[in-house]
Amino acid sequence: ESLAKVIDGKAVAKQIREEIAAEILRMKDAIGVVPGLAVILVGDRKDSATYVRNKKKACDSVGINSYEVHLPEESTEQEVLDSISRFNDDPSVHGILVQLPLPLHMNEVKILNSVAIEKDVDGFHPLNIGRLAMRGREPLFVPCTPKGCIELLHRYGIEIRGKKAVVIGRSNIVGMPAALLLQREDATVTIVHSRTMNPEDITRQADIIISATGKANMVRGSWIKHGAVVIDVGINPVEDAKLPRGYRLVGDVCYEEAMEVASAVTPVPGGVGPMTIAMLLSNTLTSAKRAHGFR
């Protein structure tokens, strides 16, 4: 029984951050421009605060300037729109992130649509998604998590063209754009979702599996073809009384079982997660380069 290779997202993300840091130095030396990322946080959710802090830290580590606006939970929609508008107009800001979820009294679609498309480093704008779906069009930014999945395949030399790929999950931020990206690279893609009959039979045909369902350990070893590559996007808390915090994080894929049949598997944590932030930094750099015509 050959054990699968572990796809080390943490190590790849570190390498990508080093490449980004070097590019940022080169740009600064050449034209004196430093990329800037603005994050807008509304309310006091602990998890959101942690995500924002991690993004700030990641920016620091590569030399991206980060700007943060923290608005109280009871802010009006207009106040959020005003913050976005200021960042839209600020030439030192090349990327704008609105940390989700927003308070329930705000119109999320309206707020997200107000981010200038040139600064939409999340790549969630429908115009970007449309271009991603269309042949012969190029999106300004590719959504970070799916981009990170594909980047892992590239860096591990895993061929995509002509391969059968199954994406489990079809959310706007992960599953759907991941399928579009695999398609652009000439995989034959099937999207499995909650209405799919016999998902295990379909998944078992795949050479490449990307799972993003949020269902802990749903994908069992029996779902995986011998030698397939498994990218596990899920980050799911499961109870674990042995740990002080009472839970641990697992993926959508039953890791131990996958390691027995697959040829390569991303662990959770340490797989796709670190890649997502690295791709955010990469998109911010791309945006700054584009804004200043720097190659």
Add this chain to the structure above:
Amino acid sequence: ESLAKVIDGKAVAKQIREEIAAEILRMKDAIGVVPGLAVILVGDRKDSATYVRNKKKACDSVGINSYEVHLPEESTEQEVLDSISRFNDDPSVHGILVQLPLPLHMNEVKILNSVAIEKDVDGFHPLNIGRLAMRGREPLFVPCTPKGCIELLHRYGIEIRGKKAVVIGRSNIVGMPAALLLQREDATVTIVHSRTMNPEDITRQADIIISATGKANMVRGSWIKHGAVVIDVGINPVEDAKLPRGYRLVGDVCYEEAMEVASAVTPVPGGVGPMTIAMLLSNTLTSAKRAHGFR
């Protein structure tokens, strides 16, 4: 051996045109507005002229006003843009079509992007495609040919939800949006294209097949699961010395073979073709209703 049902696109399209004509009368009576469709034709391609003439005829048959601008082959890009701009500003025009292909000296993407998105009844604008791909977003218009395919399935009471669908072809105007539409209706969708290995094995798993490749008779009976539904979008000329014009039109699917295994099949001609024009009329009506807030 039970022979498959023929899906009669011509008859369904006729019925839809009657429904549209009735709606147009109702709107005219209520608010005095008649929908208008503008077509821009550049150059002297015979086939393009035929398409434009057919569209005009179809408009007449349901009571849509049609406007045509015919520019010479050697027009400048600016002249085309000016025509579009006039129609964009004209409140009696609710839909604008640019007949493709354009002369080679023109930038097709630029010209298509200049059509106001509220009048893009072709539904090809990337913003529309993005919304089509995204859950929780609604496109202003759904591209006509794929919309016609789905409408045929609906009108024949063919269940889509939970079914396995294979779309062969991934063009921006047919295959890709057809896959997105099937996905929106909760089919489990696989897209087959020219880089797909063993397309026949994949296609044979489908409950619903939509083929749009432009390859005459490529899909053989052996590609089709017993009882599957086959929507054949292809319109392909093949030599036929017995006919005065020297060719006849066939689909992507080997019709006789499909009729032996499938449960329902669209013929070519008389299947998807007439539905495309009916959906164009439907989109134009939708646009006029939307512009005037008429329900």
